[in-house]
Amino acid sequence: MLKTSIQTEKAAVILKLLGDKTRLTMMKLMDSHACCVCEFVEIFQFSQPSISQHLRKLKDLGLVKEERKGQWIFYSVNKNNEYYSFIKPILDQLPSQDYKINELEEKGTRIICC
Amino acid sequence: MLKTSIQTEKAAVILKLLGDKTRLTMMKLMDSHACCVCEFVEIFQFSQPSISQHLRKLKDLGLVKEERKGQWIFYSVNKNNEYYSFIKPILDQLPSQDYKINELEEKGTRIICC
DNA sequence: TTATTATATAACTATTCGCTTATATATACA
DNA sequence: TGTATATATAAGCGAATAGTTATATAATAA
Numbered sequence: 001m002l003k004t005s006i007q008t009e010k011a012a013v014i015l016k017l018l019g020d021k022t023r024l025t026m027m028k029l030m031d032s033h034a035c036c037v038c039e040f041v042e043i044f045q046f047s048q049p050s051i052s053q054h055l056r057k058l059k060d061l062g063l064v065k066e067e068r069k070g071q072w073i074f075y076s077v078n079k080n081n082e083y084y085s086f087i088k089p090i091l092d093q094l095p096s097q098d099y100k101i102n103e104l105e106e107k108g109t110r111i112i113c114c
Numbered sequence: 115m116l117k118t119s120i121q122t123e124k125a126a127v128i129l130k131l132l133g134d135k136t137r138l139t140m141m142k143l144m145d146s147h148a149c150c151v152c153e154f155v156e157i158f159q160f161s162q163p164s165i166s167q168h169l170r171k172l173k174d175l176g177l178v179k180e181e182r183k184g185q186w187i188f189y190s191v192n193k194n195n196e197y198y199s200f201i202k203p204i205l206d207q208l209p210s211q212d213y214k215i216n217e218l219e220e221k222g223t224r225i226i227c228c
Numbered sequence: 229t230t231a232t233t234a235t236a237t238a239a240c241t242a243t244t245c246g247c248t249t250a251t252a253t254a255t256a257c258a
Numbered sequence: 259t260g261t262a263t264a265t266a267t268a269a270g271c272g273a274a275t276a277g278t279t280a281t282a283t284a285a286t287a288a
Contacts, residue, residue: 005209008142009135015204016133020246021126028122037265050247052266071255071264089203090129095119134276151235164277166236185234185285 006086014083017061018090022046023054027077027087029097030064034074042109043100063087072111120200128197131175132204136160137168141191141201143211144178148188150225157214177201186225 018024022044029035029043040051055075058064065078077091078084104110132138136158143149143157154165169189172178179192191205192198218224 006207008139008208008211011204011208012133012135012138014133015129015138019126019128019130019133021123022246024126024129025122038263046246047248048265049249049267053246056266068255073265086204086207089207090125090200093120093200093203094122094125097122136276152233160276161278162235163237163279167276170236182285187235 006083010083011086014061014063014087017057017063018087020054023058024094025097025100026054027058027063028091028094029100030075031077031088031091032098033101034067034076036072036074036111038072039104039109039111042104042107120197124197125200128175128177128201131171131177132201134168137172138208139211139214140168141172141177142205142208143214144189145191145202145205146212147215148181148190150186150188152186153218153223153225156218156221156223 018027025044026035026040037048037051037055040046040055041048044051055064055066059066059075061083062078062081063083064075067074067076101110132141139158140149140154151162151165151169154160154169155162158165169178169180173180173189175197176192176195177197178189181188181190215224
């Protein structure tokens, strides 16, 4: 059953997290692709700790999940999270970021593991 | 025609504004009622300037509109704004705040003008 | 006119935020 | 084992945020 309501306070916390261009773009990307930290570093041109800290915040709220594959840790949107139905309509309205993945592939820096 | 996409940067700015419990609650209220500053002061128990500043931010983005009626200025969600279709699904998932209006009416502090 | 009420703006402050660099941890590989 | 690669954490710093108080502006009422 679709969740139709969410605590206002929780909603505000989630929206604040999504209210950062970097995190919002990451979420849009991770909604359709599992990505690792080094890919985000390449895409956003921020330091690796900066990317890790963004992911940490998203993970702390349960919005993303991580899966280690060898030396890499792949992050993706946690679609089993109870708030996924809240954020999905938001992500769906955002322009696709797939071209960023394509750019990685063209540069040969896309990580495809296992 | 429904707008199905929004610039990522603009979306982030809007979500950041909505990512504050006070503003988010105000937006939910104003989606169904026109409210004036003094009512919000009563509801949230913040100073009048604090409320005015929140409304100013929402107005600067075009998310709300104002209408002066005598000594009061009534604020409501601007449903003609190009981003309304972006925020509407968010507001719709939030719990109703109508009880706050009811409380004002019971206390006799609800402003109904003209 | 003068006083009152409603709202806006300015200035200030404590806290939060998002980045940085430095360092620690964990895995892969020679 | 030692070295390189990937990621996480800690500490620090400047900018942004959300509240406050003081003051200005605008409409109403006496």
